[in-house]
Amino acid sequence: MKAVAALSPEEIHEAVFTMGRQARTAARALAILSSDQKNAILHAMAAELREQSAEILMGNAKDLAAAEENGLTSAMLDRLRLDEDRLEVVAGGVEQVAELADPVGDILDERSRPNGIRIQQIRVPIGVIGIIYESRPNVTSDAAVLCLKSGNATILRGGSEAIHSNRAIALALQGGGEKEGLPPYSIQLVPFVDRESVKEMASMDDYLDLIIPRGGKGLIETVVSLARMPVIKHYDGICHVFVDEAADQEMALEITVDAKTQKPSVCNALETLLVHEAVADKFLPALAERLAARQVELRGCPKTQAVLGDQVVAASEEDWGTEYLDYILAIKVVSSGEEAVAHINRHGSQHTDCIVTRDEANAERFLREVDSACVFHNVSTRFSDGEEFGFGAEIGISTDKLHARGPMALRELTSYQYRVRGSGQVKDSPR
Amino acid sequence: MKAVAALSPEEIHEAVFTMGRQARTAARALAILSSDQKNAILHAMAAELREQSAEILMGNAKDLAAAEENGLTSAMLDRLRLDEDRLEVVAGGVEQVAELADPVGDILDERSRPNGIRIQQIRVPIGVIGIIYESRPNVTSDAAVLCLKSGNATILRGGSEAIHSNRAIALALQGGGEKEGLPPYSIQLVPFVDRESVKEMASMDDYLDLIIPRGGKGLIETVVSLARMPVIKHYDGICHVFVDEAADQEMALEITVDAKTQKPSVCNALETLLVHEAVADKFLPALAERLAARQVELRGCPKTQAVLGDQVVAASEEDWGTEYLDYILAIKVVSSGEEAVAHINRHGSQHTDCIVTRDEANAERFLREVDSACVFHNVSTRFSDGEEFGFGAEIGISTDKLHARGPMALRELTSYQYRVRGSGQVKDSPR
Numbered sequence: 001m002k003a004v005a006a007l008s009p010e011e012i013h014e015a016v017f018t019m020g021r022q023a024r025t026a027a028r029a030l031a032i033l034s035s036d037q038k039n040a041i042l043h044a045m046a047a048e049l050r051e052q053s054a055e056i057l058m059g060n061a062k063d064l065a066a067a068e069e070n071g072l073t074s075a076m077l078d079r080l081r082l083d084e085d086r087l088e089v090v091a092g093g094v095e096q097v098a099e100l101a102d103p104v105g106d107i108l109d110e111r112s113r114p115n116g117i118r119i120q121q122i123r124v125p126i127g128v129i130g131i132i133y134e135s136r137p138n139v140t141s142d143a144a145v146l147c148l149k150s151g152n153a154t155i156l157r158g159g160s161e162a163i164h165s166n167r168a169i170a171l172a173l174q175g176g177g178e179k180e181g182l183p184p185y186s187i188q189l190v191p192f193v194d195r196e197s198v199k200e201m202a203s204m205d206d207y208l209d210l211i212i213p214r215g216g217k218g219l220i221e222t223v224v225s226l227a228r229m230p231v232i233k234h235y236d237g238i239c240h241v242f243v244d245e246a247a248d249q250e251m252a253l254e255i256t257v258d259a260k261t262q263k264p265s266v267c268n269a270l271e272t273l274l275v276h277e278a279v280a281d282k283f284l285p286a287l288a289e290r291l292a293a294r295q296v297e298l299r300g301c302p303k304t305q306a307v308l309g310d311q312v313v314a315a316s317e318e319d320w321g322t323e324y325l326d327y328i329l330a331i332k333v334v335s336s337g338e339e340a341v342a343h344i345n346r347h348g349s350q351h352t353d354c355i356v357t358r359d360e361a362n363a364e365r366f367l368r369e370v371d372s373a374c375v376f377h378n379v380s381t382r383f384s385d386g387e388e389f390g391f392g393a394e395i396g397i398s399t400d401k402l403h404a405r406g407p408m409a410l411r412e413l414t415s416y417q418y419r420v421r422g423s424g425q426v427k428d429s430p431r
Numbered sequence: 432m433k434a435v436a437a438l439s440p441e442e443i444h445e446a447v448f449t450m451g452r453q454a455r456t457a458a459r460a461l462a463i464l465s466s467d468q469k470n471a472i473l474h475a476m477a478a479e480l481r482e483q484s485a486e487i488l489m490g491n492a493k494d495l496a497a498a499e500e501n502g503l504t505s506a507m508l509d510r511l512r513l514d515e516d517r518l519e520v521v522a523g524g525v526e527q528v529a530e531l532a533d534p535v536g537d538i539l540d541e542r543s544r545p546n547g548i549r550i551q552q553i554r555v556p557i558g559v560i561g562i563i564y565e566s567r568p569n570v571t572s573d574a575a576v577l578c579l580k581s582g583n584a585t586i587l588r589g590g591s592e593a594i595h596s597n598r599a600i601a602l603a604l605q606g607g608g609e610k611e612g613l614p615p616y617s618i619q620l621v622p623f624v625d626r627e628s629v630k631e632m633a634s635m636d637d638y639l640d641l642i643i644p645r646g647g648k649g650l651i652e653t654v655v656s657l658a659r660m661p662v663i664k665h666y667d668g669i670c671h672v673f674v675d676e677a678a679d680q681e682m683a684l685e686i687t688v689d690a691k692t693q694k695p696s697v698c699n700a701l702e703t704l705l706v707h708e709a710v711a712d713k714f715l716p717a718l719a720e721r722l723a724a725r726q727v728e729l730r731g732c733p734k735t736q737a738v739l740g741d742q743v744v745a746a747s748e749e750d751w752g753t754e755y756l757d758y759i760l761a762i763k764v765v766s767s768g769e770e771a772v773a774h775i776n777r778h779g780s781q782h783t784d785c786i787v788t789r790d791e792a793n794a795e796r797f798l799r800e801v802d803s804a805c806v807f808h809n810v811s812t813r814f815s816d817g818e819e820f821g822f823g824a825e826i827g828i829s830t831d832k833l834h835a836r837g838p839m840a841l842r843e844l845t846s847y848q849y850r851v852r853g854s855g856q857v858k859d860s861p862r
Contacts, residue, residue, distance in 0.1 A: 028776065032799060111821055117810050119820055126832050127802070205655075209832050224636075228655055230833040251855040258857035345459065367850045368463060371558070379548050379853035389550055389849070390542055401557050401640050401846040402661040403834035415832040418820070419798045422810035424682040426689035 009196055016200035019155055020207025022185035023128040027153040029183035031125045035102035038149055040180040042098035045145065048176025049091040052168065057082060059164035060137065067161050079135045080162055090141045090169075093393065097145045100392040103411045104151045117422040123414045125151030127209040130201050132157045132223055134215035137165035143214070144173055144187045146395050150413035153186050155208065157201060159215075160193035167191065202226035209415075214396060232404055234396040236323040237267030237351035239381045242340040242366065244357035245278040251378060252356040253287055258380040259354070261294045265325050267397060268352050268384040272320060272330040274340045277303065280333045284308055296327045303333035320347040337362055341369045348372060350399055352384035352406075373399065373406035440627055447631035450586055451638025453616035454559040458584040460614035462556045466533035469580055471611040473529035476576065479607025480522040483599065488513060490595035491568065498592050510566045511593055521572045521600075524824065528576045531823040534842045535582045548853040554845045556582030558640040561632050563588045563654055565646035568596035574645070575604055575618045577826050581844035584617050586639065588632060590646075591624035598622065633657035640846075645827060663835055665827040667754040668698030668782035670812040673771040673797065675788035676709040682809060683787040684718055689811040690785070692725045696756050698828060699783050699815040703751060703761040705771045708734065711764045715739055727758045734764035751778040768793055772800045779803060781830055783815035783837075804830065804837035 007015070033041075049056070060082040067077055082090075109121040129152045131143045140156055147154045158166040170189035177186065190197045201208060205228040212232050213223040220233050241259055243252045259270035275283055284304060288311045291298065299315040300308060312331065319330040320343070334340045337355075344353050354376035355366040363377040374384045384407065386394025391409035398404040404412035438446070464472075480487070491513040498508055513521075540552040560583045562574045571587055578585045589597040601620035605613065621628045632639060636659040643663050644654040651664050672690055674683045690701035706714055715735060719742045722729065729735075730750050731743040743762065750761040751774070765771045768786075775784050785807035786797040794808040805815045815838065817825025822840035829835040835843035 028800075028802065031802070113819070113821055117814060117819075124802075224659055230661060230831070232833075248855070254855060254857050258859050262858045363852075369459075371459065371462070371555075372848070374849045374851060377850075377852045378855050379851050380857045382858045383548060383851065383853075383856060384849075388544065388548075390544055400661070402663075405846055406849050415836055417803070418805045418815075418837050420805060420807045420810050420814065421794075422808065422814075424679070424685060424809050425814060426685050426811045427693045427813045428689050 007192060007194065012192070012194055012196045013200050015192075016190065016197055017204055017207070019185070019188045019190070020128070020204045023153040023155055023188060024207050026183045026185040027125065027127045030148070030153055030186055031104075031127075031151050033151065035104075037181060038102065038151070039098040041177045041182045042094055042145060042149065044180040045173045045176040046091045046094040046098075048172045048179075049087065049094065049141065049169070051176070052172040053084065053087050056087060056165065056168040056172065057084075059168035062164040063137075063162050070161075072161065076135060076161075080137065080165070082137060082165060086138070090138050093142060094145050097149050097393055100149065100410060102149065103414050108416055115425050117420055117425055120419045121416050122419055123411075124417045126413060126415045128153045128155065128207055129413070130155045130157065130208045130211040132198060132201065132211060132213045132215070132219065134159040134219060135161050137162045137169060139214060140166045140169040140189065141173060142393065143212070143395060144170070146393060146410060147413060148177075148186065150410045152413060155188050155190065155201065157190040157197055163193055198222065199226055203228060205229040212395065230403065232398050232408065233400050234267075235399040236349045237269070237397070238271050238321065238323050238347065238349040239268060239351055239384075240272050240274055240344050240348055240353040241270050241381065242274040242334075242337075242344070242353070242355045243276060243279060243283055244337060244355055244359060244362050245276040246359035246362060247276075247279065247283075247356040248358055249279070249283060249286070252283060253290060255354065255356055255378070255380045256287060257290050257294070259382055260291070260296060260329050261327065262380070262382055264327055266382075267323075268381050269325065270329065270381055271322065271324055272332065272347070274332050274334050274343060275304075276337075276340075277333050277335050280304070280307055284331070288312070291329065294327065296329050298329055298331055300331040301333055304331045307333075323349070337365060341366060344370050344372070351397065352376065352381045354379060354381050373397070438623060438625065443623070443625055443627045444631050446623075447621065447628055448635055448638070450616070450619045450621065451559070451635045454584040454586055454619060455638050457614045457616040458556065458558045461579070461584055461617055462535075462582050464582065466535075468612060469533065469582070470529040472608045472613045473525055473576060473580065475611040476604045476607040477522045477525040477529075479603045479610075480518065480525065480572065480600070482607070483603040484515065484518050487518060487596065487599040487603065488515075490599035493595040494568075494593050501592075503592065507566060507592075511568065511596070513568060513596060517569070521569050524573060525576050528580050528824055531580065531841060533580065534845050539847055546856050548851055548856055551850045552847050553850055554842075555848045557844060557846045559584045559586065559638055560844070561586045561588065561639045561642040563629060563632065563642060563644045563646070563650065565590040565650060566592050568593045568600060570645060571597045571600045571620065572604060573824065574643070574826060575601070577824060577841060578844060579608075579613075579617065581841045583844060586619050586621065586632065588621040588628055594624055629653065630657055634659060636660040643826060661834065663829050663839065664831050665698075666830040667780045668700070668828070669702050669752065669754050669778065669780040670699060670782055670815075671703050671705055671775050671779055671784040672701050672812065673705040673765075673768075673775070673784070673786045674707060674710060674714055675768060675786055675790060675793050676707040677790035677793060678707075678710065678714075678787040679789055680710070680714060680717070683714060684721060686785065686787055686809070686811045687718060688721050688725070690813055691722070691727060691760050692758065693811070693813055695758055698754070699812050700756065701760065701812055702753065702755055703763065703778070705763050705765050705774060706735075707768075707771075708764050708766050711735070711738055715762070719743070722760065725758065727760055729760055729762055731762040732764055735762045738764075754780070768796060772797060775801050775803070782828065783807065783812045785810060785812050804828070
């Protein structure tokens with residue numbers, strides 16, 4: 001393989017499309033592997049990740065050295081860094097995926113028609129999935145093995161800053177898997193990091209059935225604007241908690257504090273709190289006290305300011321649409337459940353939104369009218385997660401409405417096929 | 432509304448985006464209508480279509496006059512033409528949709544977690560669906576009412592040649608529906624036919640959740656290359672029948688003749704026949720005789736030519752990938768089931784493919800290994816159809832693998848939402 005600088009656009013095109021053709025062939029072989037075969041492959045991959053740990057950590061050290069030279073922030077360096085413990089988590093994750101139920105072959109629907117034909121709707125793999133991601137090298141393994149378990153081939157395109165780590169991990173996965181019969185080219189990593197490779201992937205809809213971008217909004221936007229095939233997007237989580245007038249105050253305090261502070265950097269963390277005006281006078285001061293103890297900055301509407309005084313700064317219009325991922329909380333007092341729902345549907349990101357209330361009718365109206373992937377009643381938004389839902393590992397939380405919505409795990413990495421069996425039925429002469 | 436020529440690109444942008452905003456508001460209202468309300472609306476629409484038949488036929492007469500002036504072919508004129516009988520079919524179709532089960536609110540999955548949270552996965556409408564279609568004015572009604580029954584708002588953009596028919600039909604649907612409480616702007620027709628309007632629709636991913644193009648390959652390609660939101664494609668049907676060595680010869684003849692000739696102009700008609708070499712000498716002459724009686728042109732591989740002589744012309748490589756939609760059949764003799772599967776996966780369009788055989792093992796291998804939306808055993812490909820599958824009316828047959836594959840009816844016009852109920856669960860302090 002030539003150095004990156006030496007590759008012409010034509011060579012990149014040829015290289016990426018060759019990977020596409022190879023992946024398509026691999027996908028046909030993968031689609032008919034049994035669950036036992038796939039699980040044996042996964043265990044061999046986990047073993048090889050452990051076997052190759054020295055090589056992987058050496059690759060990671062190269063990436064870290066380059067990153068430091070390039071002045072990456074310490075948060076970025078931390079995302080990039082692997083060590084024995086983190087690598088063990090990656091290998092253990094592969095074994096966990098082996099334990100999950102295989103969705104392929106599930107019968108989704110079954111019916112017989114009056115003319116005697118029998119119709120089965122059966123889960124089958126999607127085919128070839130492109131994963132385009134940024135700095136975390138563990139995504140190389142996490143994404144590839146979920147796709148593999150669901151019978152799909154993958155083409156992985158990681159960030160330039162993790163290229164040596166990603167190469168070593170992909171090599172271990174493919175090499176380990178082949179010992180147990182993994183078809184060649186089932187897991188391929190784009191071996192260069194030219195931006196042109198993303199464009200080429202986005203254009204090859206004959207070979208890629210789906211692209212999942214995992215990363216910031218800029219990356220997702222780029223992929224969406226280029227892609228000719230379906231893209232499943234994992235955009236922001238601007239999550240809300242609505243404290244209804246009939247809320248249990250202590251429960252509302254616990255859920256709000258948990259949703260905001262238990263891990264503020266993730267997409268299912270709380271960003272905007274809505275409080276019914278009937279309880280604002282009592283609830284807000286109690287909340288401000290608990291959040292002050294955790295150094296949370298409060299940004300409120302005028303009514304919130306009237307209650308909390310200098311414990312809160314004025315929220316701007318922009319705050320209602322901001323995913324802080326930080327110790328900051330926007331607060332708005334609303335005069336009704338309808339206003340809460342309207343605010344969420346207008347400013348939210350259709351990710352996860354919660355009502356806290358003892359009133360069943362208010363709860364049911366909220367659950368029905370809020371147009372989000374996950375709507376919660378008396379549960380912290382932090383439970384919006386594939387593992388918490390009992391799906392096992394997740395590839396992300398989709399903010400799309402087509403194909404996959406909310407936590408996206410093995411089932412969402414499958415398509416289906418209709419298998420129809422008859423005894424010679426024709427349209428012309430009924431028999 | 433100004434005449435088309437007078438609209439600037441900015442005015443078109445503003446008009447289409449205004450429709451988008453209005454549709455989003457309508458969709459929220461539609462999502463919470465009960466099945467009874469929606470059915471009452473559908474019956475009122477059917478009544479209004481009948482009530483307005485004179486206006487609709489007058490609009491259609493205008494379109495037909497313009498089309499004749501523009502020299503459209505008689506086949507195109509026939510697609511465009513409405514009369515009392517055809518309009519009654521359209522109105523009756525609306526009533527049939529009222530009879531179908533409402534998918535909204537169906538519980539797809541339900542589970543409780545060890546921490547006590549209860550998770551329901553519930554069908555909900557998608558939101559706003561754009562339909563971009565060509566000359567048939569009945570699509571205006573057929574598509575809009577399927578979207579309505581599944582709780583979605585629609586923005587319809589029909590072909591210029593049917594604009595007066597489409598306007599009159601859309602007016603009757605919206606007007607009739609409003610008598611029974613249809614939210615305003617639930618069904619909107621783009622009132623001008625500038626090409627710019629397709630571009631604008633494809634760009635407004637804030638307001639359109641999905642676009643379904645219904646028409647030729649050129650139209651679909653244009654939408655795919657422009658669209659920022661998901662597109663569900665209904666591409667060609669290059670359908671195959673494979674006559675296995677263990678086929679019942681009479682059944683294979685009947686299925687082949689039916690699939691090819693019962694209605695050759697549709698996507699589930701047969702285009703390429705594959706015959707196992709062990710039975711080619713016996714099967715092909717019998718088939719040629721039956722097809723000759725129906726004036727079907729045969730294009731064969733060299734082995735087919737060796738058997739049929741001058742009853743067949745030589746097939747070119749291009750024939751294997753052609754959707755004739757006509758009285759033409761491509762024929763290839765293959766030496767094994769594997770070769771048949773490989774041919775179909777390479778040249779087919781993943782629509783509908785059939786094996787005729789008495790051998791169960793051969794059949795099951797074929798069903799599992801052919802990567803098509805519909806795989807049939809001993810059934811004519813002409814049964815690949817939403818109504819034949821028992822789904823009721825269909826909006827098309829998807830050749831995509833994401834979200835909807837194969838016959839696409841009401842269920843496929845829905846998304847889902849997770850509704851989670853708890854008793855104050857938080858991550859920090861387990862309770």
